[in-house]
Amino acid sequence: MEMKEMIESFGGQLVEGWNSARSIELGHGVVDYVNIIGMGGSALPGDFLRACSDDIFVNVRRDYGMPKSPQGALNICISYSGNTEETVGTFEELVNGKQPCVAIASGGNLLDLARVHNVPCVEVRKDLVPRMALPLISASLLSICERARLIEMNDQEVNFAKDKLNPKETAELGMSLSNTFYMRVPLFYSSTRNEIIAKVGKIALNENAKTQAFYNVIPEMNHNEMNGFEVLNGQFSGVFIYDSEDHPQNIKRMQLTQQVLTERGIPNVDIKLPEGNRLFKLMYGIQSLHWASYYLAKRYNVDSVNVPVVEKFKTQL
Numbered sequence: 001m002e003m004k005e006m007i008e009s010f011g012g013q014l015v016e017g018w019n020s021a022r023s024i025e026l027g028h029g030v031v032d033y034v035n036i037i038g039m040g041g042s043a044l045p046g047d048f049l050r051a052c053s054d055d056i057f058v059n060v061r062r063d064y065g066m067p068k069s070p071q072g073a074l075n076i077c078i079s080y081s082g083n084t085e086e087t088v089g090t091f092e093e094l095v096n097g098k099q100p101c102v103a104i105a106s107g108g109n110l111l112d113l114a115r116v117h118n119v120p121c122v123e124v125r126k127d128l129v130p131r132m133a134l135p136l137i138s139a140s141l142l143s144i145c146e147r148a149r150l151i152e153m154n155d156q157e158v159n160f161a162k163d164k165l166n167p168k169e170t171a172e173l174g175m176s177l178s179n180t181f182y183m184r185v186p187l188f189y190s191s192t193r194n195e196i197i198a199k200v201g202k203i204a205l206n207e208n209a210k211t212q213a214f215y216n217v218i219p220e221m222n223h224n225e226m227n228g229f230e231v232l233n234g235q236f237s238g239v240f241i242y243d244s245e246d247h248p249q250n251i252k253r254m255q256l257t258q259q260v261l262t263e264r265g266i267p268n269v270d271i272k273l274p275e276g277n278r279l280f281k282l283m284y285g286i287q288s289l290h291w292a293s294y295y296l297a298k299r300y301n302v303d304s305v306n307v308p309v310v311e312k313f314k315t316q317l
Contacts, residue, residue, distance in 0.1 A: 017139030038078035041130030080130035082108020161280035174291020188215035190241035197285035208293035238268030
């Protein structure tokens with residue numbers, strides 16, 4: 001599937017992912033602590049879950065080995081390909097240790113192992129790349145957590161987000177943003193609760209547009225990174241992600257930080273998340289930034305889908 005089609009499919013992915021886990025049987029009771037085990041794009045749904053709900057503790061494990069957690073914590077292993085070395089190895093450790101598990105994959109060893117050991121699993125479609133399956137797997141993850149009575153969410157909320165997400169609107173914003181990013185290093189800033197949007201923006205530019213970008217959160221960056229604008233050793237552009245539901249002091253901090261960049265001649269823009277439910281707001285920001293990376297890739301004349309540097313690196317391990 002082409003990058004453009006993958007971005008356009010984000011709304012449909014939400015409904016598809018949500019429905020994919022509606023019949024899952026967990027069988028190990030209600031828990032209030034979730035470990036998400038994954039790497040790269042397959043770990044991002046854990047960050048998305050954390051951004052969607054404050055009701056549960058979400059630990060995202062991006063490494064080898066079992067996470068340390070309370071007895072009875074739910075472990076959800078995610079590998080889009082099903083063959084991610086770190087995730088498959090950790091899944092085997094969890095199963096051998098008789099820890100509560102769920103697997104999400106499009107195939108591969110992870111699904112095979114889950115079925116051999118009778119572990120609940122969700123099989124997702126195969127025609128995406130991991131980072132572009134974020135809405136699909138995130139919605140599946142939300143569905144699993146709702147089934148475990150960890151969060152409150154329903155079909156109506158998911159359908160609302162899908163119907164309200166307008167690819168033409170977000171594409172227009174993405175095109176405008178790409179002009180600000182061109183031949184500069186974008187710096188994404190958001191509140192802590194919207195960190196997933198800033199993080200996805202950074203990753204989308206790395207993987208889709210094959211260029212550097214960085215992100216941080218407010219208020220934390222006001223205590224350290226902001227000092228780095230005294231000596232500028234590159235061409236930067238700032239992107240500030242505003243949410244009317246953020247803490248008023250964080251909104252004020254964001255405005256003042258924009259002034260700091262402007263005073264130092266750094267071009268900066270803001271993204272104002274529209275009103276709507278939490279799921280829609282997150283997807284609006286994420287889809288807009290993927291469009292920005294898509295248009296920037298076209299300007300740089302690079303392949304926005306494949307990641308040859310990473311693939312070559314894997315062969316050397």
